[in-house]
Amino acid sequence: MESGLMHHVALWLAAFLTLGIFSFLYRDNTWYKVCEAIFVGISAGYWFVAYFWDNLYTKFWVGVWVTPMADRPDDWYVLYVGAALGILMLLRLVPKVGWISRWPLAFIVGATAGLYLVTYFASNVMLQIEDTVRPIFGAENDAPIYEIIGNIVVAVGTFTGLIYFFFSKEHRGAFGRAAKVGIFFLMITFGASFGYTVMSRMSLLIGRMDFLFSDWLKLIK
Amino acid sequence: MLFRVAIAFACLFIIAGVAGQPAGDTALAVQQTIAPVTSLIATNHEYDNGTGIDLIWVPSIDDRLAPSRVTGYEVWRSVVGGSGSRIAELPAGANKFTDEQCSRESTYVYSVVAISVAGNAVSISTAPIQPAREWINLHRLNLLAIAFLVSAAVIYFIQSARSGKKLFVRKIAGLDAVDDAIGRATEMGRPILFIPGIQDMDDVQTIAAITILGRVSRVVADYDTKIKMPVSRSLVMTAARETIKASYMAAGRPDAYNDDMVSYVTDEQFGYVAAVDGIMVREKPATCFYLGAFFAESLILAETGNSVGAIQIAGTAMPAQIPFFVAACDFALIGEELFAASAYLSNEPKQLGSLKGQDVGKAVALVVIVVGTMAATIGSAWDVTFMNQLWSALKVVFQTN
Incomplete structure (x- = not known):
């Protein structure tokens, strides 16, 4: 009975907040401001709690104090490095030594750049080139016309797109014309991507509408 | 007659004998x-x-x-x-x-x-084996070689920039609008809104956004315009405050700096968007900058900014979000233009050298695409051995696994 009551209260509260956020479509109003403040406040609190339990407790506390030594991975002691960096970050709260907080920041930026370099290079450079360089008429010289056109579009599009993003030369003359072709390719791609993404946004809207009309109002069964 | 009976008995004997065999008989097994x-x-x-x-x-x-x-x-x-x-x-x-x-x-x-x-x-069991780890993946030596080539070019250009050599970077459309947009906000007496995306400082797009913020806040400090910067990450808040503070000090107006210029909202994507939308419609900024890594919030922000009549300058390297900025903003920095803009505006040797080094990598890619496509096409169409060998060699150099 109690859970049923709570379910109804939660349902009405969710509907109230959803409609409050939707009311922004008309204009900024008190209802929206209330919903916005609740949303921001709860989400900020939620993330604080999530970070605390996911990182400080689950990773550090459990990893260093709770897990038996025999079950720990070889490199469990690196957790202390993370903790030390976290403490250095908190030194920002002490004005006299606040500059030390730049060190963990530098570590994060540098380490992430290094980690991403390999995957970025492999997927965004090597794989692109590997997929672009192909025989226009097919490996057996028997590709159908639509595949030939596709191969030409891929080769020309990648080539001219790269020229557009070449910053060491002014876009003039033949180079400029190639860059212009490149931007045409980019805009056509953006157009297709725009339509595709709008479709996924519509599904989000449909999801909320489904909640309002099915779960809340029970108009759709 | 006797012969027939004998045959019949013999058959019965054989049939009975076969039926009586055990299931695991040798022939069947x-x-x-x-x-x-x-x-x-x-x-x-x-x-x-x-x-x-x-x-x-x-x-x-x-x-x-x-x-x-x-x-x-x-x-x-x-x-x-x-x-x-x-x-x-x-x-x-x-x-x-x-x-x-x-x-x-x-x-x-x-x-x-x-x-x-x-x-x-x-089967017979294998000999006992213990796995071992290796420090270097020799299957990716080609990746290492190309990374070395690009890195060497980057280091060369950084050193060139540091030694005072002028490195040419073409003008990027949209950057001229930065000063005009800040001037417009000054004239209208309305604030500038700067949104650095929703990713943390470990994202290179956020770093580029903070670099551009340095230039924007310097002009803001010079013009005595108001700047407002709600952020969704605490580290970004720290970095942004330091950047703006440094700009105000460089402009000789440290007293005008205020920590409240940058405020943390929430890490939650749409909670952040709700708050930023609220700020937009209440404070009606004259100019909005959206620079950094964006996701589904890009169009919501850009449409709201558009509805309050703000001049909007956006830049992101997120392929799925660029179309929204192109459609809804006055100026859009597409993909790598964001990083180029960062280098162009900061004029910093490291960034300029990095940009020029990457251009070397792009030049190599352009050559490989042209030569490789020609070799692959001619090689397979007319069976030219040299072209096939060239294509195979390029495939080995650029293979990813």
């Missing part, structure tokens, strides 16, 4: 038993963290019949001194498997069981 796999070898999986062992074997000879009498294989693993367990089931015809769930501290023994309807056949 020979027909149903399958041969086990042979030459089972376990080797360390190369270039991993010491978690993989490769197995290879010659399939059961009965697997080569048509139709195959083998229905599949089971891979069994046991730790030396421990009990065994089945770790994989493979279809008929399989002749290799990689166990990726190993521990560097353990020694393993493997066997493969050939499965058939009539019965199973267990």
